[in-house]
Amino acid sequence: MAEALIALGGNIGDVRDTFRNALAMLGDSAEVRLIARSRSYLTPPWRVEDQPPFVNCCAALETTLSPHALLARVQEVERAFGRDRANERRWGPRTLDIDLIAYDDVAMNDPGLTLPHPRLFERAFVLVPLADIAADRMIAGVRVKDALARIDATGIERLPPR
Template sequence: MSSDPTVQPVPASVEERVDAADTTLHNPKWAVVSLGSNLGNRLETLQGAIDALADTPGLRVKAVSPVYETEPWGVEPGSQPNYLNAVVLVKTTLPPSSLLERAHAIEEAFVRVRDERWGPRTIDVDIVSYQDVVSNDPLLTLPHPRAHERAFVLVPWHDVDPAAELPGRGPVEELLSHVGREGVTPRGDVELRLPE
């Protein structure tokens, strides 16, 4: 057996590879996904969730925010470990319901437990907005009903898209000016990778 197998050259168009979310399916939509983790290896889990999103057919991860550390929301201070949070912008041909199913599948893959509201979790994958859709569907309210009051969503979202608007609520920059950045600490010592 030859130890020098014929190696096929890498096509020049690797960067232009066909991607269902970009070219082959009609009318892809922009969506904003918020990620949070306060159990286990938080950074590794966030990166794993981003990679899982990127592996989803019909979805392309287009931007990943810097990482922030925040105290748990909706519970007594000090009752849980702090969160690492990030926001991901995706372009997708999946309808909102399928994107939600994928978000839940990722949470299950990282063994998220839903024993208590606002309880600690290995990973939280929330759809913040989907294009300009406004919906009161109880299974998936769009945009996320509390996104406008959560600095841990607004701060990283503003980082990756300063001109962003939360459908029905207005510019993220304006919402952030009301909420403020208190308690949302930049973690410049760690970063998340944008999948290739």
């Protein structure tokens, strides 16, 4: 079994409900099991500011799938919730975005998949929820909580449970 870390985000519809259903769908097989989920956070849009704020969370999974097979599964789940990568604006509004952040200690730069995620350490909207579930996890030689301490997390609000 490998451990994978994923980040979820969205700003269209009931995003927290979408997360709950997407994680259930993702784990609805013998190959993927949800082992931890962060709280949800309200975050400012990144790069394209003329849109509603996002809701973000992270999750840890145990999986027997390869990194590429897990990415394919994640993209199937995105499509099931209305994601249309071919016709959306980059960094624009979306119902669901799921990024594969890390997969064990795998480092790869293949067409279509780079691990760890190449912009992980630039994104407070990923590092804040990731620190909820993996603060001491080393990714590319950097501890998650140390990476978070080095970036600006202004405007990120933890949402109350519901």
